[in-house]
Amino acid sequence: MAMVITVAIAVATELAIVGAGPAGMAAAEVAAGHGVEVTLVDEQAVPGGQFLRQPPPQFGVSDWLGDPVYREGRRLLERVSADRRLEWIMRSSVAGIFSNGDDDGDEPFTLVLNPVGEGDSGEGGAPRQLSARRVLIASGCFDLPVAFPGWTLPGVMAAGGIQAFVKSQQLVPGKRFLFAGSHPLQLVVADQIVQAGGSVAGVLFAQSSSRALALLKHPSVLLGNADKLSQTAGILWRLRRAGVPVRFRQTVLSANGTDSLESVTTVPVGPDGAIDSDAAEEIECDRLGVCFAFSTSSELARQAGVDCRWDASRGGWIAKHDDNMASSVPGVFVAGETTGVAGSDIAALEGQVAAIGCAAELGKIDARQAVELARLPRRQLSRRARFARLLSELAWPGASLFDQLMSDSATLCKCEGLTVGMLRTQLGRHPDIRTASAAKLLSRAGMGLCQGRYCHFALTRLMARQLGVPEERVGGFTSRFPAKPVSIGRLIGDDS
Numbered sequence: 503m504a505m506v507i508t509v510a511i512a513v514a515t516e517l518a519i520v521g522a523g524p525a526g527m528a529a530a531e532v533a534a535g536h537g538v539e540v541t542l543v544d545e546q547a548v549p550g551g552q553f554l555r556q557p558p559p560q561f562g563v564s565d566w567l568g569d570p571v572y573r574e575g576r577r578l579l580e581r582v583s584a585d586r587r588l589e590w591i592m593r594s595s596v597a598g599i600f601s602n603g604d605d606d607g608d609e610p611f612t613l614v615l616n617p618v619g620e621g622d623s624g625e626g627g628a629p630r631q632l633s634a635r636r637v638l639i640a641s642g643c644f645d646l647p648v649a650f651p652g653w654t655l656p657g658v659m660a661a662g663g664i665q666a667f668v669k670s671q672q673l674v675p676g677k678r679f680l681f682a683g684s685h686p687l688q689l690v691v692a693d694q695i696v697q698a699g700g701s702v703a704g705v706l707f708a709q710s711s712s713r714a715l716a717l718l719k720h721p722s723v724l725l726g727n728a729d730k731l732s733q734t735a736g737i738l739w740r741l742r743r744a745g746v747p748v749r750f751r752q753t754v755l756s757a758n759g760t761d762s763l764e765s766v767t768t769v770p771v772g773p774d775g776a777i778d779s780d781a782a783e784e785i786e787c788d789r790l791g792v793c794f795a796f797s798t799s800s801e802l803a804r805q806a807g808v809d810c811r812w813d814a815s816r817g818g819w820i821a822k823h824d825d826n827m828a829s830s831v832p833g834v835f836v837a838g839e840t841t842g843v844a845g846s847d848i849a850a851l852e853g854q855v856a857a858i859g860c861a862a863e864l865g866k867i868d869a870r871q872a873v874e875l876a877r878l879p880r881r882q883l884s885r886r887a888r889f890a891r892l893l894s895e896l897a898w899p900g901a902s903l904f905d906q907l908m909s910d911s912a913t914l915c916k917c918e919g920l921t922v923g924m925l926r927t928q929l930g931r932h933p934d935i936r937t938a939s940a941a942k943l944l945s946r947a948g949m950g951l952c953q954g955r956y957c958h959f960a961l962t963r964l965m966a967r968q969l970g971v972p973e974e975r976v977g978g979f980t981s982r983f984p985a986k987p988v989s990i991g992r993l994i995g996d997d998s
């Protein structure tokens with residue numbers, strides 16, 4: 503029987519922007535400034551993205567994100583929130599982007615929006631449809647889930663998840679925190695916990711301090727990014743004053759506890775990257791913030807047919823684009839972390855460049871104006887991008903660390919209850935299984951509600967190592983509609 507997708511409301515716009523983080527907001531502001539009719543769609547209740555997670559207005563927080571590093575972003579948020587030219591569709595997940603096959607038509611794209619409400623079944627009813635002449639995908643990234651024994655224990659969280667509680671709920675979600683990873687964001691979050699009155703047992707970096715300090719060998723790059731350096735120096739000073747140890751060449755081996763996290767076993771990482779299990783140490787804590795890297799939210803871009811390439815240190819599958827941020831699909835633009843994790847400044851600059859490209863394609867400005875307008879953001883992008891590339895290389899601990907942490911008892915796919923050992927055995931029995939999508943059919947890894955967001959990296963690493971091929975050859979899970987979970991009942995208009 504053919505399934506009929508029920509659509510509650512159909513609306514049309516010139517430019518649909520998916521994601522109201524720094525990239526989407528900056529794009530909206532610039533595009534609207536050139537007379538483009540813009541609709542922003544985001545699954546969150548309020549704009550801001552990961553960088554500017556807002557508390558509910560009822561909280562009346564007066565000093566929200568007071569650190570100077572958030573100043574520009576907060577100003578952008580204030581401007582776009584007050585901008586009457588923009589249309590907003592919040593609390594709506596974009597589950598699919600479809601080309602109508604008529605590039606010259608009035609609205610060549612259809613976006614299927616699934617309302618995400620507060621109750622179990624959501625509050626918005628059936629999916630909506632949004633038609634658009636151009637689409638910008640600025641769907642951001644999420645913390646890279648890393649598989650090690652105990653990572654699914656209550657109390658083990660992504661450092662970014664811990665930060666979300668502090669930023670948007672104004673609470674310290676634990677008593678004693680330990681951070682382990684390789685990305686500098688863990689310093690930011692540890693500092694925010696200390697400033698909010700929490701206790702931090704330590705911040706562990708898997709890499710050596712000399713590797714972290716390798717940034718100093720690039721004075722020209724540093725000079726153009728002095729704000730980032732002074733932010734880090736301030737954080738290190740405050741952590742030192744609070745007595746928080748920052749240790750290098752140390753990492754997590756396992757998270758331990760009966761019903762929830764009670765302690766973390768840590769181990770030294772040798773100069774060759776090998777972990778030394780014989781020198782394990784136990785640290786008591788009830789929250790572990792894991793912070794190795796980020797994973798791009800590229801599922802929607804891939805569902806829309808956008809060409810992506812694998813770059814592990816920049817977020818896994820990252821969307822390819824040209825100088826105007828146009829993707830391989832004509833009419834679809836990409837910006838922000840979807841194109842490779844690089845931070846909020848770069849996300850916003852990419853959003854501006856994409857908006858100029860869209861405005862030109864929509865005939866609001868001519869080609870010469872577009873080149874002129876994009877000159878400044880492009881120059882700023884190249885200055886910031888060198889620093890971001892360097893930072894992601896230095897922050898990446900190397901795939902072999904993840905391979906060592908993934909011992910057989912570690913959960914690989916928590917939705918389907920599959921361990922690393924179970925998948926290793928299945929792959930050993932079926933040497934013909936050589937892609938992530940085939941392994942998904944074999945093992946059910948990636949078939950649960952998270953749609954593979956939690957297990958994809960671990961499965962890719964495990965297969966790449968077992969087969970002796972690069973991750974790119976293992977491929978991603980095929981991304982199909984719906985790119986975000988939506989109930990069948992909702993799709994066919996029966997949500998009872």
Ligand SMILES: Cc1cc2nc3c(=O)[nH]c(=O)nc-3n(C[C@H](O)[C@H](O)[C@H](O)COP(=O)(O)OP(=O)(O)OC[C@H]3O[C@@H](n4cnc5c(N)ncnc54)[C@H](O)[C@@H]3O)c2cc1C
Binds near residue numbers: 521
């Ligand atoms: C948890 C976390 C915390 C971070 N904290 C910091 C920090 O403190 N400082 C810092 O410099 N960097 C931080 N980063 C890095 C951060 O991602 C960037 O600095 C910045 O937020 C990127 O902007 P963006 O617009 O590309 O993406 P985001 O800010 O991530 O915005 C993407 C938006 O897209 C929406 N979205 C995604 N998919 C869909 C869909 N299918 N349908 C509808 N909406 C969708 C999301 O809800 C989100 O609002 C953090 C990253 C993470 C993951």
